Amino acid sequence: MAGTVTSRLSAKAVVRAKPVSEPRAVKWLLIGIAFVFLALIVLLPLLTVFIEGMKRGWDVYISALTDPDAVSALKLTLLVAVIAVPLNAVFGVAAAWLVTKFSFRGKNLLVTLIDLPFSVSPVIAGFIFLLLFGAQGYLGPWLDEHNLQIVFATPGIVLATMFVTFPFVARELIPLMQAQGTQEEEAAATLGAKGLRIFWNVTLPNIKWALLYGIVLCNARAMGEFGAVSVVSGHIRGETNTLPLHVEILYNEYQFSASFAVASLLMMLALVTLGAKSLVEWKTAQRNKETLEG
C-alpha cells in the first residue's frame, strides 16, 4: 500500500515542474527581504546595545561590569539559573514521562497545569508568591515566627523564576515522547530490564537532544526574567537585584552607558545560550539524518 502511494507520487512529480520554479529575481528578492528584516528588527538593536555601552569608552564599560552591584547581580542571576534550571529539567522529564508513557484519569488536567505558567503573566506569577509568602500573605506570619525570609530574598526569586520557566523542558519533551510511543520501553521490559535501566538505556538516549534543547530555552528565560522577579525582589542593591533589574536601575539613574554595558553582558550570556542551542539543533539534525539513512 505504502509502495503504491509513493510510486504514484513520484510518477506525478516527474511531470510536474520543479517545486521551486520562481525566477531568480523573485528568489533573491525574498532572501533580501528576510535579511533586511532581520537586520532591522534583530541585528540593529543588538548592535546598538554594544555601541551605546562602549560610547563612553572601554574604561566606563569595564568599570560598569566590575562594579560591586553589577558583580553581585551577575552572581545572583547565575545562582538562580543554576538552581532553577536543573530542578525544572528533572521536573520536566518526570512530567513528560508521566504524561506520555501512562494513561490515567486527570491527565489532560495535568497537561493544562504544566502549561499554566505560559499563560499567566509573569507579574501575576510574582504576586502569587507575594500573596503566599509575604508578611501579609497566608504563610507570612508562620514564616516570620520562624525567622524565614522567602520573598524579597533569594528563595523568592528562585521560586518565581522556577514558576515562569517550568513548562519549557516538559513542553519540549512531550510531543517527542508522544511520537516515539512506548514500544521500545515495552520491548526492554519484556527482555527483563527494570524501571531505572529502561530509563537510562532506552528513554534517555531517545530524548537526549530534545531535553538539552529544553534546558537551553529554560536557561535563557531564567536569566532574562524581569517581571516576576521584579515583584518579589524588593530591589535591594547588591543583594536581591538580578542583571535585568540592575540594567533598569542604571538606566533610571542616568548612567546610560553603564546600563547598556550591563545589558551587553546579559546579551553575551544569551549568545552563549544561543550557541549551545545551535549546537544542539545541529546534533539533532545529524542524528535524524543517521536514523533516516540507517
Added chain:
Amino acid sequence: MKGCSSMTKKKLRTLPLLLLSASLAFTLTACGSGNNSKNGNAASGNAGGAANAAANDGGAKAEPKGPVELLNVSYDPTRELYVAYNAAFAKYWKDKTGQEVTVKQSHGGSGKQSLSVIGGLKADVVTLALGYDIDAIAEKGLINKDWSSKYEDNSAPYTSTIVFLVRKGNPKGIKDWNDLVKPGVEVITPNPKTSGGARWNYLAAWGYASKQDGGDEAKTKDFMKQLFKNVPVLDSGARGATTTFTERGIGDVLLAWENEAFLSQKELGDKFEIVYPSISVLAEPPVAVVDKVVDQKGTREVAEEYLKYLYSDEGQKIAADNFYRPINKSIAEQYKDKFKELDLLQIDKDFGGWAEAQKKHFADGGTFDEIYTPGSK
C-alpha cells in the same frame, strides 16, 4: 498503552515517582540552604545587637563591634542623595564607634515601596515621599504610631517642592498651572496611586485651582479633569516619569520634584528649563525607623543614629547638594541662591493633613478616580 502488560506497567510506574520524590527533595534542600544563610545573617545581627546592648550597659565603648548592615527603603528620586549620605554616615559611625556599617538601598514609587515593607521587605529605616505611606506601615504595627514626633519637624529632615520642567526655550510658553490645561499641551506626571511625588503634584494643582475658583469644588474638579486629559502616560514612580519626559522625549512639561528637576538638568545638560509656578506645595518627605525590624535584627541603635545624622550640619549639606531644601536655618542660608522663595501650600494647614487628603483624593472613589478616566483624550 493498551498492549502493555500489567507487569511492565508496574515497572514503568516506579520511575516517575522516584524522579518526583528526588526533585522534591532537591527543592526542599535548596530552599533550606537559602533560608539557612538568611538565618545566619539574622542570628549574627542579633548577636551584634546583644553585643551593642552589653557595651552600652557597661558604659564602655572600647570593644569595636562586628560589621552591621542596614536597609534603607526609599522613594524614587533619593537615589543619588542616599549614595552620598550613606558614605558620609558610614565614616561618621566608624569614627564614633569603630563599627563598620553598610547601608543597602532600595528605591521605587513611594506607595509601592510602602507596600513592599508591609509585604515583608525587611527595611531598617524607611525614607518615603510623604507621611501617609509611613502611616500605612504603622497601621500594620511595624512602626510605632507616634513616628512623626520622633524627630524634629515632623520627622522630615529636608523639604522640597513641585516645579515644572520644560524643554529648552519653553516652546509652549508654560508659566503657571493654568497653562497646563490648554489644549495641545502634554503634561507628564506619575500615577498618584503609586507615586508620592504625583500626590504632591496633584495637591499643588488642586490648591492652585481651588484658590482661583474661590473654593468652588465643582470648578476645581473640572480644572483637574482638564489637566489629566492632557496627561498621555502615568508612570508608577517619579523617576519613570522623568525618563519618559527627558529620554523618551514625550510631553511638553514635567511636573517634578524640585530636586528631580535640578538633577535632570545636571545630568542631561541644559536641554531643559525649570519654571516656578505662582504657587506650589511644601513637600515634607519623612523618615522613620521600622521598629519591628530593628528590634528583630538588633539594629535599633545604629538605625536611629542613621536618621538623626540627617539633621546634622553634614547631613543637611549633603541634602542641599542633592537639591533638597535643608531645614536647618543656617545651612539653608548658605544655599539661599539655589532655592527660590515660593508661595507654598502646607499639607496640614491647607489640606487637613495626609490622612484626610489621602481619603478625599487618592483612596478608591476619591477625587482622582472621579476626574481620571484612563485612555480618555
